[in-house]
Each structure stands twice: as structure tokens, then as C-alpha cells.
Amino acid sequence: MGGSIFAAEFQERPYWWEAAEPPRRDAALPARTRVAIVGGGYTGLSAALTLARLGHEVVVLDAERIGWGASSRNGGMVSGGLKVARGPLERNFGPERAAEIARACGASFPFIEELIAREAIACDYVRSGRFVAAWTPRHLEALAATRARIEEISGLPARIVPRAEQRDFLGSDHYHGGLFAEGAGSLHPGKYARGLAAAAERAGARLVDGVRVAALSREGAGFRLHGSAGEMRADAVLMATNGYSRGGPMPWLARRLIPVGSTIIATEEIGEARVEALFPRRRMVSDTKRVLNYFRPSPDGRRVLWGGRAGFGLQGLRAAAERLHAMMRAVFPELAAVRLTHAWAGQVAMTFDHLPHLGVEAGVHYAAGCQGSGVAMASWLGHNAALKMAGAANAGFALDGLPFPARPLYNGNPDWILPIVGRWYRLRDHLDRIAA
Ligand SMILES: Cc1cc2nc3c(=O)[nH]c(=O)nc-3n(C[C@H](O)[C@H](O)[C@H](O)COP(=O)(O)OP(=O)(O)OC[C@H]3O[C@@H](n4cnc5c(N)ncnc54)[C@H](O)[C@@H]3O)c2cc1C
Numbered sequence: 296m297g298g299s300i301f302a303a304e305f306q307e308r309p310y311w312w313e314a315a316e317p318p319r320r321d322a323a324l325p326a327r328t329r330v331a332i333v334g335g336g337y338t339g340l341s342a343a344l345t346l347a348r349l350g351h352e353v354v355v356l357d358a359e360r361i362g363w364g365a366s367s368r369n370g371g372m373v374s375g376g377l378k379v380a381r382g383p384l385e386r387n388f389g390p391e392r393a394a395e396i397a398r399a400c401g402a403s404f405p406f407i408e409e410l411i412a413r414e415a416i417a418c419d420y421v422r423s424g425r426f427v428a429a430w431t432p433r434h435l436e437a438l439a440a441t442r443a444r445i446e447e448i449s450g451l452p453a454r455i456v457p458r459a460e461q462r463d464f465l466g467s468d469h470y471h472g473g474l475f476a477e478g479a480g481s482l483h484p485g486k487y488a489r490g491l492a493a494a495a496e497r498a499g500a501r502l503v504d505g506v507r508v509a510a511l512s513r514e515g516a517g518f519r520l521h522g523s524a525g526e527m528r529a530d531a532v533l534m535a536t537n538g539y540s541r542g543g544p545m546p547w548l549a550r551r552l553i554p555v556g557s558t559i560i561a562t563e564e565i566g567e568a569r570v571e572a573l574f575p576r577r578r579m580v581s582d583t584k585r586v587l588n589y590f591r592p593s594p595d596g597r598r599v600l601w602g603g604r605a606g607f608g609l610q611g612l613r614a615a616a617e618r619l620h621a622m623m624r625a626v627f628p629e630l631a632a633v634r635l636t637h638a639w640a641g642q643v644a645m646t647f648d649h650l651p652h653l654g655v656e657a658g659v660h661y662a663a664g665c666q667g668s669g670v671a672m673a674s675w676l677g678h679n680a681a682l683k684m685a686g687a688a689n690a691g692f693a694l695d696g697l698p699f700p701a702r703p704l705y706n707g708n709p710d711w712i713l714p715i716v717g718r719w720y721r722l723r724d725h726l727d728r729i730a731a
Contacts, residue, residue, distance in 0.1 A: 300620045302563050302634040307612045309368050310561035310593070310600065310637040315485030317360040317367050322503045327528040328354040330684060331520055333508045333544070334535035336366035337669065338662050340491040340502075341410070341677030342533055342684075347498035349685045354529070355500060356522065358507035362488030364539050365669065368641035370559060370589050370602045371487075372579040373480040373670045374425055375404025376448045379650065387648065392693075396650065399693035401448035403675035404478055410674060411482070416490030418482045419594035425479035425579045426456070428470035430724065431731035434583040438474040449478025465580055466573040469626040471731070481579050483594050484670065491674070511544045511659060518659070520544075533660040533680055537673070538642030540663065541707045548661050549707030551652070551699050553645040557667060558615040559602040560623070561637040562630065567596045573627055574599075585720035587667075588622055599623065599630065604717065612638045643667035647700040653680050654696045660684055 330346055332339040335357030346353045357363060379400040384393035411420050429435035438455065445453040456464055458472040465473075492502060507523040517530040521544075534540070540549045570592045574580070577596060581589040590601045601623045616638035624631045646652060646664040653662040653676050660683070662676040669676075682688040683695065 298632070300617060300635055301613070302636050304636055305634075306637050307639065308637060309485065309639040310559075310598075311367055311371075311483060311485035314483065315367065315489045317362040317485070317488065319360060320502060320504050322501060324356075324503055324506055324522065324525045324527055325354060325501065328352050328501070329529070330354070330531045330533065331356065331518070331527060331529035332533045332535055333520070334364070334537065334539070335361035335492070335502060335504065336364045336535065336537065337488065337491060337673040338537060338677040338680075339533070339535035340488070340495050341674040342535060342662070342681040343495040343500035343502075343677075344414075344491065344498050345678045345681035346685060347495060347500040349681070349687055351685060353500045354527065355495070355502045356506045356508055356520070356527075357502075357504045358523070358539075360504045361492050361502045362485070365537065365641040365643055366488045366673070367485040368559070368639055369484045369557075369670060370591060370600065371482045371484040371594075371670065372425065372581070372589060372591065373404070373407060373420070373482055374476070374668060375402065375407075375478060375671050376400030379448075383649075395693040397444065397448050400651070400672065401450070401478075403671040404449060406675045406678065407671040408480070411487070414490065414494040416487060416494065418487035418490050420480060420482040420487075421577070422477075422480040423576070423578050424475060424477045425581065426464040426473050426475050428461075428465060428473040428580060428582040430470065430583045431727050432471045433727070433731065435472045438583065442474060445474070445476055445478070449476065451476070451478035453477065463575060464578060466575070467626045470582065475578075479579060481577070481591060481594070482670065487670070508544050513658070531660065531684055533662065533684065535662055535677060535680075537663045537665065537669070538644040540644070545656075545659060545661065546707065547656050548663065550701045550705060551646060552664055552707065553647075553709050554642045555604060555645055555667070555709070555713065556640050557602060557604055557643050558612065558619060558638065558640040559600055560616045560619045560635050561593065562599045562601075562633045563636050564597040565599070565630075565633055570596050570599065584724045586717065586724055588626070590623070590626075598636075599627070599633075612640060615640065643669070647702060648697075650697065651676055651694055652697060652699045653683070653692065653694050654699065
């Protein structure tokens, strides 16, 4: 391939920020509040919206800008519990508890659809469905084994697509067929973050940016938050810092979360007809590789956005972008000469049991660990954390108070281990395909 893959106007910045960059706010830090939420992404904003609607005074603090983290950087693929449905739930929890957890995850999808409609959030939401592409024939068998569970969790059809019909779902022969789940959608993550923030504000929440909470200390029955721009007293605190929890005021939480970088590239505009040929009906796509790829058309149908865990062991966004471009070329060879206008990265939070968690530790509430699939789930976790804090939950929430595993010697810093795991996973992907 001749020439650079980077367009002259290439920027190391989220494509989403062209339409919806998280704005700066000049709100002052109040001296006290009833509920303080640390972290202004989907989790914190959704919690703030619910708490404010229930009549509670609530302040959301973000170290950067409201919506600055994963919530304005992600792929915008909306699904409820697809990942959980494919995980080892029954082995870990037994059939009954597993079913409860799966239902609790699946409920995130109708929740976000309802939330977007109710709050009239203009975020290009479409129930597009998701094609999960099988990297090997064995992966297709594994997908077939989870199909019924995905239908059960989502209440919407899911079907196995043999390789011979794959082109109805994806303009490529790179994969061995896949699973198409109707219970999935797509949105513009930046617009969703902005709309959720506006909804929380309309409901009465105060959003304060530029305040990094460094420490929490007990003060009577409540807490004092020690921030970079002053202090605030709160009766209750919710930690909603997810993939950015490291070095924060709750080391207990950071030790249970593995922050993993995820990177996305955006191509220059290639025209709606070409995009439509690659993504029939503009569906979302992800694959079953250990080092996962996820890709989609931009909401206006003119570009390809390609994401993956490309950063493992690589220095700099350009190197990660080159790796993603190579993956994109392998799937869509016709895009070999297409250049990139944007590349950006953000942090997701994995957990040792592959589940999201919500609970209370030493009096501090937390909601985190969406496994890189948190558009619906983080919004849902935040809502449930808020109901719990307000004492307004009608029934128990299956993800609340689950044992939250840590690992000896892991202190929340995965920097030394991730490159090794990344290389190992890439090798395993390669071997799987050779053995297929
Ligand atoms: C590149 C990428 C692609 C993704 N793609 C998808 C996808 O297609 N579909 C999907 O469902 N999910 C996807 N995800 C995951 C999804 O974006 C996250 O699960 C979700 O946004 C998490 O929301 P959150 O509010 O919990 O965390 P975040 O949005 O990350 O917010 C955490 C906030 O906490 C703030 N903070 C941290 N520490 C402090 C402190 N000490 N004081 C004050 N503030 C603090 C940060 O500044 C940050 O704004 C992706 C994530 C990334 C990064």
C-alpha cells in the first residue's frame, strides 16, 4: 500500500467530539450536598437523574469534564447482556442465580431505550441489531450454543447466520458466519452523554467539572470529599469512576477493576453507498476474537469506525491506529487506500469475574465494571445505584452486593501484565484460526 494511512486533517481526538465535545462548565463546588457522585459518565449522570427525580439534592463531580471519559469515546453500540450471556455464569453461580443475573443485565436494554425516549435525548439512536462475527467455525458453534439464552435475556430474536448468508449482514468473507441479535442498537455516544447530562440538570442535579476527588474522609454520619478545587461535605457518596478509578479516593475499588485501553479509528468519508455495501442496514458488528474488533458505520452513514484493544503493548495512538487499520483491511480489503481522520482511546473496566458490580464498601456506594460494554449497562447500574441510595428500589437487584473479587498482588495497576496478556491473546487468536 502506498502513502500514509493518515489524512492531512488527522487528529488524535474522538470523532464524536466534532458534533458533541463535552463542554466546560463553570459551576462552583458547593460546600455541602445530600448525595455526591464522583465521575460524570453514564453511570454518574444516570444515577444523578434518578436521584434528582426522586427529590434528592445531588452533585456530580468530574476531574475533567462531564462526559469526558469512556462515555464520550465509545463505539456507541448498545446491547443488554450480550457479553454476559456468553460468559460462564451458570458454572459460577448455579442455574437460578445465573438466570437472575442474566435477566438483570438484559433489562439494561429496554431501560436505555425507554430513557432515551422519555428524556427525548437526540443521540441518533436506532435499534440496528448486532452481528457477532465468528472468527472460527468453533466460535460459530459456541455462538449457536448461546443463541437461545440471548433470545431469552433480550426477549428479541437472535439467529445463527451461516457463512453462506454472511454477506446479507456484512460485506466481507473474513468470518465463519455469526449470530445476529435484534436486541441491540446504535447511538452517538457524545450526544448521548450530553443529552443525559442535560436531563440530569433539568431534573435538578448540579454538575461540576474540573474537580478531582483525591480523598474521602468520614465526617459524622457522612463524608468529606477532598478535591483539587476545594472540599465538599456529603451525606452519601457514589463512586462512578469505572475505568478511571486508579489513583482515586477508593483504592478498594481500584484493586477490583482492571482498566484496559480501547482504541477507535474513523475513516475519511467514503460515501453512503460504499458504507451500505459493507454494513447492510447499518448494523453494528463485533467479532469473537480474544483481542476483539468492533466496527460500525458512523451515524450519518459516510464513514467506517473501527475499534479494538489495539493499544496492548504499543506506544502511542498512531501505532495503535496503524494496527487497527491493518485489521480493517483484513476484513474489508477494499478499504486499503482509505485514510484516517481520527484516532482516540479510552479506558474500560474489566473485573475478575467478568460481571458489573454495584454495592457499598465502608459506607461508600460504587457502581462499575461494565467489561467494555457499558452504554446500556452503565446507565442501568447508575439508575439502580440511585434507587438503592434513595431507598426506592421495589425489589433486590441481582448485581447488587455480589462478591467482588480482588487478586493478591494486584493493586489496580495492570501496566506490566496487559502487554503480556495482549501478546498471548493475539497468539491464541492466530492459532485458533490456523487450527480451524
Ligand atoms: C474506546 C471505547 C469503546 C467502547 N465501546 C463501547 C460500545 O460500543 N458499547 C458499549 O456498550 N460500551 C462501550 N464502551 C464502554 C462504555 O463506554 C463504558 O462502559 C461506559 O461509558 C462507562 O461509563 P462510566 O460512567 O461508568 O465511566 P466513564 O464514562 O469512564 O466516566 C468516569 C469518569 O470519572 C471521572 N473520574 C475518575 N476519577 C475521578 C476522581 N478522582 N474525581 C473526579 N472524577 C473522576 C473521569 O474523568 C471520567 O469522566 C467502550 C469504551 C471505550 C473506552
